[in-house]
Amino acid sequence: MAPAYEPLLAGETSSNNNDSNIIITQDEVPINKSRVTVVGSGNWGSVAAKLIASNTLKLANFHDEVRMWVYEEVLPSGDKLSEENVKYLPGIKLGNNVVAVPDLEHAVRDANMLVFVTPHQFMEGICKRISGKIREDVEAISLIKGMEVKREGPCMISSLITEHLGVNCCVLMGANIANEIAVEKFSEATVGYKENREIAEKWVRLFNTPYFMVSAVQDVAGVELCGTLKNVVALAAGFVDGLEMGNNTKAAIMRIGLREMKAFSKLLFSSVKDSTFFESCGVADLITTCLGGRNRKCAEAFARNGGKRSFDELEAEMLQGQKLQGVSTAKEVYEVLSHRGWLELFPLFATVHEICIGSLPPTSIVEYSQS
Amino acid sequence: MAPAYEPLLAGETSSNNNDSNIIITQDEVPINKSRVTVVGSGNWGSVAAKLIASNTLKLANFHDEVRMWVYEEVLPSGDKLSEENVKYLPGIKLGNNVVAVPDLEHAVRDANMLVFVTPHQFMEGICKRISGKIREDVEAISLIKGMEVKREGPCMISSLITEHLGVNCCVLMGANIANEIAVEKFSEATVGYKENREIAEKWVRLFNTPYFMVSAVQDVAGVELCGTLKNVVALAAGFVDGLEMGNNTKAAIMRIGLREMKAFSKLLFSSVKDSTFFESCGVADLITTCLGGRNRKCAEAFARNGGKRSFDELEAEMLQGQKLQGVSTAKEVYEVLSHRGWLELFPLFATVHEICIGSLPPTSIVEYSQS
Numbered sequence: 001m002a003p004a005y006e007p008l009l010a011g012e013t014s015s016n017n018n019d020s021n022i023i024i025t026q027d028e029v030p031i032n033k034s035r036v037t038v039v040g041s042g043n044w045g046s047v048a049a050k051l052i053a054s055n056t057l058k059l060a061n062f063h064d065e066v067r068m069w070v071y072e073e074v075l076p077s078g079d080k081l082s083e084e085n086v087k088y089l090p091g092i093k094l095g096n097n098v099v100a101v102p103d104l105e106h107a108v109r110d111a112n113m114l115v116f117v118t119p120h121q122f123m124e125g126i127c128k129r130i131s132g133k134i135r136e137d138v139e140a141i142s143l144i145k146g147m148e149v150k151r152e153g154p155c156m157i158s159s160l161i162t163e164h165l166g167v168n169c170c171v172l173m174g175a176n177i178a179n180e181i182a183v184e185k186f187s188e189a190t191v192g193y194k195e196n197r198e199i200a201e202k203w204v205r206l207f208n209t210p211y212f213m214v215s216a217v218q219d220v221a222g223v224e225l226c227g228t229l230k231n232v233v234a235l236a237a238g239f240v241d242g243l244e245m246g247n248n249t250k251a252a253i254m255r256i257g258l259r260e261m262k263a264f265s266k267l268l269f270s271s272v273k274d275s276t277f278f279e280s281c282g283v284a285d286l287i288t289t290c291l292g293g294r295n296r297k298c299a300e301a302f303a304r305n306g307g308k309r310s311f312d313e314l315e316a317e318m319l320q321g322q323k324l325q326g327v328s329t330a331k332e333v334y335e336v337l338s339h340r341g342w343l344e345l346f347p348l349f350a351t352v353h354e355i356c357i358g359s360l361p362p363t364s365i366v367e368y369s370q371s
Numbered sequence: 372m373a374p375a376y377e378p379l380l381a382g383e384t385s386s387n388n389n390d391s392n393i394i395i396t397q398d399e400v401p402i403n404k405s406r407v408t409v410v411g412s413g414n415w416g417s418v419a420a421k422l423i424a425s426n427t428l429k430l431a432n433f434h435d436e437v438r439m440w441v442y443e444e445v446l447p448s449g450d451k452l453s454e455e456n457v458k459y460l461p462g463i464k465l466g467n468n469v470v471a472v473p474d475l476e477h478a479v480r481d482a483n484m485l486v487f488v489t490p491h492q493f494m495e496g497i498c499k500r501i502s503g504k505i506r507e508d509v510e511a512i513s514l515i516k517g518m519e520v521k522r523e524g525p526c527m528i529s530s531l532i533t534e535h536l537g538v539n540c541c542v543l544m545g546a547n548i549a550n551e552i553a554v555e556k557f558s559e560a561t562v563g564y565k566e567n568r569e570i571a572e573k574w575v576r577l578f579n580t581p582y583f584m585v586s587a588v589q590d591v592a593g594v595e596l597c598g599t600l601k602n603v604v605a606l607a608a609g610f611v612d613g614l615e616m617g618n619n620t621k622a623a624i625m626r627i628g629l630r631e632m633k634a635f636s637k638l639l640f641s642s643v644k645d646s647t648f649f650e651s652c653g654v655a656d657l658i659t660t661c662l663g664g665r666n667r668k669c670a671e672a673f674a675r676n677g678g679k680r681s682f683d684e685l686e687a688e689m690l691q692g693q694k695l696q697g698v699s700t701a702k703e704v705y706e707v708l709s710h711r712g713w714l715e716l717f718p719l720f721a722t723v724h725e726i727c728i729g730s731l732p733p734t735s736i737v738e739y740s741q742s
Contacts, residue, residue, distance in 0.1 A: 175618075175619050175622040175623055175626075176619065177617065177618065177619045180616075180617045180618075180619040180620065181619070185616050185617055185619060185620050185737075186616065186619075186620045186623060186624075186737035187619045187620060187623050188623040188626065188627075210738075211737070213623075245551075245556050245557065246548065246551045246556055247546075247548065247551075247658070247659045247662040247663045248546050248547065248548045248551040248552070248556060248557075248558045248659050249551065249556050249557045249558060250658070250659075250662070251546040251654075251655040251656070251658035251659040251662070252546055252557060252558050252559040252584075252651065252655055253557075254654075254655065254658055255546070255559065255649070255650075255651060255654050255655035255658070256559075258649065258654060259649060262649070274645065274646065274649075275645065277649070278626070278629065278630060278633070278645075278648070279626075280623065280626060283622075283625075283626050283629065283654060284622040284623055284625065284626035285622070287618070287621070287622035287625055287626070287658065288618045288619050288621075288622040291618040291621070291622070291662075292618045366556075366557035366582070367581075
């Protein structure tokens with residue numbers, strides 16, 4: 001990561017950039033190069049910046065420099081997060097062309113491609129702060145998993161961005177454990193787009209590397225819902241692990257979970273496609289989340305304790321104060337199912353919530369009948 | 372398991388049956404009850420007999436008695452396999468209404484529902500032996516995974532049965548580790564049928580229990596191919612495990628494998644449905660096989676040794692003389708791909724075979740580009 005932010009004028013080249021910034025092909029001097037800013041700098045944000053920065057150096061129609069908005073923190077060591085991402089991604093070089101920017105408005109003002117990758121609860125505030133302060137031709141993409149599911153329907157982050165900023169917004173989801181991608185282990189991701197295939201392909205080019213294979217599908221809602229609903233299934237898988245029921249049962253529960261993810265998404269949005277669930281955002285992210293992941297892990301501990309220690313207690317002990325997304329998503333989904341009279345259609349989703357709140361024992365996860 | 376086989380006349384009730392054999396409902400005395408014979412008595416065959424036998428006791432339109440053809444072996448202990456299945460399923464009670472029959476012709480002659488669950492290489496011989504010696508109204512189902520894939524197309528076991536015996540044949544596949552189902556851990560399975568939905572539902576009723584949930588899809592070829600092709604993907608997953616690439620990469624490889632299973636099946640049989648791959652036979656069996664299973668395990672050892680010890684050597688050491696189905700299926704699939712000019716469409720399938728024969732190092736499993 002470049003050590004400091006230097007104010008830039010639009011079109012100007014940062015002194016941090018290396019010589020390959022201006023790429024002149026034989027036929028033409030590229031104009032209207034795109035400028036990318038990553039809004040967020042947790043570990044997934046940092047890895048996204050690394051992926052993007054490796055591509056902007058190579059692709060003629062992007063400015064080399066990638067700005068990354070870093071919520072400034074001074075660590076106990078005295079290090080500033082904007083100087084090196086020692087907190088979220090120590091030891092990983094993001095590329096000299098990644099410029100850390102502690103000021104949000106400065107970070108976004110010159111970009112025409114905004115990559116949002118913050119915790120979901122911050123997004124509304126961020127949108128309000130940058131509204132009216134971004135370029136008119138901005139295209140956005142959200143990498144944020146785990147939006148809330150309200151009774152009247154899910155509060156899609158992509159919709160929130162579109163509503164607040166008046167820009168088109170794609171999503172990128174998939175089996176993406178940041179630390180594994182940081183060390184360039186092979187992975188995949190899915191870009192969901194609404195209408196403009198060309199923009200989706202631009203995002204694919206920006207993220208795609210030989211170890212991070214990205215493909216695009218025309219289904220924003222399906223892709224985005226996968227990233228949230230998988231956490232409910234991961235709890236179910238964790239219960240099975242805690243009960244030591246074996247791989248057969250776990251596979252069955254994951255399959256039923258995937259079926260409910262698909263059915264729920266399609267009931268909420270008729271535009272959702274079955275094929276989306278075969279993409280990285282669907283089956284692959286589900287597998288990753290049900291093999292590793294903290295939702296699975298805490299649910300395993302919950303079942304091992306026969307449900308006698310609450311999730312609140314386990315979270316406090318195992319997650320250093322963080323909360324499990326799966327538990328709140330299961331609750332939100334249950335409210336939708338209950339409100340719409342769909343409980344019987346989704347026995348796995350319903351059962352997960354009832355186990356979480358102690359209404360049913362963990363063993364119930366395999367005791368519902370076929371829907 | 373009943374201790375011995377007693378010759379039966381058609382329509383006669385075995386003295387081994389318990390009193391509940393004749394179920395008289397208030398409205399009618401059921402006639403034309405179906406008689407079931409399980410052809411095969413390995414561990415999956417024994418578990419299938421157990422599932423079926425628990426249902427024939429309950430269902431009015433089935434004879435209680437389930438015959439199971441047992442290829443007679445006298446074990447070193449002096450025990451006969453037809454007396455107790457101590458070799459394949461020790462300690463599991465199959466039900467008093469399961470009757471072990473060492474004579475194949477006697478086993479099948481009175482049945483109108485034949486369940487085939489032998490190693491696939493025995494099926495042709497079995498069909499020849501029983502051809503012309505079975506009832507005319509026989510319905511068959513194959514639980515046999517891993518048919519051969521010949522250059523001119525796969526040699527489906529269900530087709531082989533239909534051709535030799537002139538009977539309709541369904542298939543039952545899924546995430547079915549016999550030993551886990553034997554102890555009644557929750558699992559699922561998929562029945563694939565050709566045209567007759569009613570027959571498929573009859574098979575579903577015969578196998579379905581609260582811990583073994585069966586559903587039917589109209590897609591024999593898709594269901595049957597899943598049971599074979601998954602073993603190729605399991606090798607790929609094993610390579611990833613051996614290279615210690617993490618869950619993210621493993622999930623990506625499993626997803627790509629599922630995509631190639633689907634695409635290959637559809638190219639071979641235009642009738643194959645996408646939705647089949649969401650069933651237990653598809654995604655769930657794939658997950659089970661890629662988490663446990665000997666294909667995965669041997670492939671892990673192969674990759675850990677950098678491909679320097681051949682599969683022949685590892686199989687001899689790890690499988691007590693058995694051969695891995697995945698390795699031969701990968702070879703057979705490669706021949707089809709090569710013969711039809713499809714190699715580039717199936718980079719994962721092709722790469723698995725090339726790794727198995729030592730043409731490529733195990734690390735190649737993540738080094739192909741997007742198809």
